[in-house]
Amino acid sequence: MTQNASGLFPFTLAGAARGGIALFIQVMIGMVLLAAAGMFAVMTAFAGLILAGAALVMRFAGARSTPVMRPRSGTEPVTLEARRTPRGWTVE
DSSP states (O other): OOOOOOSSOOOOHHHHHHHHHHHHHHHHHHHHHHHHHHHHHHHHHHHHHHHHHHHHHHHHSSOOOOOOOOOOOTTSOOOOOEEEETTEEEEO
16 A cells, blocks of 8 residues: 655654654664774774783893803714894804
């Protein structure tokens, strides 16, 4: 069954209210999704900063120990120890 609009004002108050509420709900859902995406982006950036900070702490606050020289017997072949320095690798 079809219904034709009659008169100069074909809309009813109930139909307009239903359309207005539907539009309001759609806008609110969009705002919630946008807020959730923004919070996710902020949390991801914060986690990245925490990881970067932990990497810097591990890099610069690590224990500075001298290389341990192992005693060697006369029959063993010589094994060179290499360590990383700011200017490259150093072999001892």
